[in-house]
Amino acid sequence: MKKIVILGAGTGGTAIANKLRKALSPSEWEITVIDRDDNHVYQPGLLFVPFGLCTVNSLIRSRKQYISHGINFVIDPVKRVNHERNMVETDGGSFDYDWLIIGTGCRLAPEENEGLMDEWGKNAFSFYTTETAALLSNAMANFNGGKLLMCVAELPVKCPVAPIEFVFLADWYFRQKGIRNKVELHLSTPFPQCMPNWPRGRVIMMDAARNKGISMSTGFALQEVNKNGKFVQSFGGEKIDYDLLVIIPTNAGDQVIVESGLDDGSTFIPTDKHTLKALNHKNIYVIGDATNIPTSKAGSVAHYEAEVITHNLLAEIKGREPEPKYDGHSTCFIVSEKGKAYLVDFNYDTEPLYGKYPLPFAGPFSLLKETGMNWLGKLGFEWLYWNLLLPGKNMLLPPTLVMAGKKEQPE
Ligand SMILES: Cc1cc2nc3c(=O)[nH]c(=O)nc-3n(C[C@H](O)[C@H](O)[C@H](O)COP(=O)(O)OP(=O)(O)OC[C@H]3O[C@@H](n4cnc5c(N)ncnc54)[C@H](O)[C@@H]3O)c2cc1C
Incomplete structure (x- = not known):
């Protein structure tokens, strides 16, 4: 039995675990996800708490219910990654791996x-x-x-x-x-x-x-x-x-990254910004806020990365090279008051431009424009997060930036 261990059951770790479980046969691949607790927080909602627009309790759900059947979910703080021996040590035990995916976020x-x-x-x-x-x-x-x-x-x-x-x-x-x-x-x-x-x-x-x-x-x-x-x-x-x-x-990146000698002195993990593979490690990928790549630390980024890492890990398992598929794509709503928001969509090379999203001409969301529809998008993102993104469902949208319909000037 081959083994994949995923550190962190947050936005990135949960999504990729579920994607990989769908793609790999349970009789050949064991997938283990480790987190220090069972409380998954919908972090974008924290913005609304100080204004009485939502409560902290409404943002927390059990991680377990979002981790698919057939994945081992371990609740135990990770103490060390022994990357020379392909082993993760927790408070309560140790887990060896063929592939490691690090999604420990930032604190x-x-x-x-x-x-x-x-x-x-x-x-x-x-x-x-x-x-x-x-x-x-x-x-x-x-x-x-x-x-x-x-x-x-x-x-x-x-x-x-x-x-x-x-x-x-x-x-x-x-x-x-x-x-x-x-x-x-x-x-x-x-x-x-x-x-x-x-x-x-x-x-x-x-x-x-x-x-x-x-x-x-x-x-x-x-x-x-x-x-x-x-x-x-x-x-x-x-x-x-x-x-x-x-x-x-x-x-900062998690202390376990520093203590395992995986960071670059900044507490974040040196990561190839296109393949999302940890530099200098032949069997480690990094997802989400734990990387040092030059794009936003954002949930949208973790979701786009989950698709690219899934693609590359499956390619490597089949003996092919990982592809430089990730372009730094990030998508963020920016609330401007209750009832209105802007939206930005960009990557490493392209700054936010005008246009529509996600459908290039139909939207319904408007880029770089303050609209009520964008506010509804910000609220609706929570449903999307719990129901489509965390379960690792196929979004029918490419993980890379779509240039169709993007404009340098407003209409
Ligand atoms: C106030 C706020 C608003 C935000 N708004 C948005 C938004 O509107 N849009 C957007 O796209 N993004 C937003 N984000 C950012 C987004 O939430 C994060 O970028 C995203 O959650 C990163 O995913 P991740 O998987 O890398 O890390 P996380 O989701 O943080 O998960 C990391 C996991 O690793 C676990 N872990 C860490 N170290 C250990 C250890 N040693 N042992 C065991 N487990 C460990 C943690 O417990 C955690 O569950 C917001 C964040 C905040 C704080």
Whole structure:
């Protein structure tokens, strides 16, 4: 019996396990998925928790129910990958493998940001984990005026558009509460222009922020949170004060990656950006946020990658070479207020353009345009996630960017 072991039953690990189970005979291939717990969180929903638009509990489901029959699901923290002996060690045992797929994602590391732990859960909150999103929801409800600073500590960060979505929704939220004139909203980000290098997209986002009265500090890499002075300071010496600090702390790869000597010094795994194979390892693929490839750390990316890795792993099993099929494709809705959103679709070489998605001319979603339909798409994505993407169903859409119907100018 040949063995595939998958580390992490998150977005990427679950989807690829289910795809491989369909493609490989259970009498020849054993598939094992290992995660430290049984709580699968629909992470995009965390954005809505601070605004009372959903609860943390509604976003959590048992991982088990999304892992197909015929896959061994082990709940046990992974302690080490012994890649020289093709073996994974957990708290409770060890698992040898012919092929390893690493989908351990990335974790929040607030302890990496000087001074942050002094404020964590008191005046500084994040919406990136279930615990801190719930705390932030209370802090927002009790905030009656002052300066709210949304600070992105450093890059990379998963879902790089979520911080701007947060300030857009905060503008809407405080308008609903009737206290927008008492709240100053400020976004600080290490991106030079508030967003990844997207000339068209960032102009649209900067204009939208300006129109909503949201100020920004770009190129701001966090050095310190100063509890006594109630300010954050960048490595460049710039200081921004706050009354309520909403922060995306350092995002890091899992410690097991570092301790197994699999990272490149950044806590992420050096990965071929087209084949998705771990560099220097002949039997390891990497999916999702754990890679160091230069595209967004996003669920959409993990889904597109699952198709490419499935294709390449099946090819290698049949004795063929993996193909450089992945192009960095990523698709993200960007909420601009309750009821409206933008949509971006891009890859390594093509910045977000105008047009329609997913059908090139019919949509129904509009690229780089703020529409109510895009908002419905953002909400509908949750259904798609649980019912089609995690089960590894064939989406009938290519994993790579479709250029048909894309335009440089709006209609
Ligand atoms: C607030 C927020 C909003 C977001 N919005 C969007 C969005 O709108 N669209 C979008 O596409 N993406 C969005 N994302 C990003 C998306 O959720 C992630 O990019 C995606 O989940 C990554 O999938 P993954 O499989 O790499 O990691 P994950 O889904 O995080 O899974 C990693 C798994 O590995 C397990 N693991 C890690 N280390 C170990 C260990 N040592 N032992 C055992 N198990 C381990 C973890 O428990 C976890 O289950 C958002 C994320 C956040 C936080």
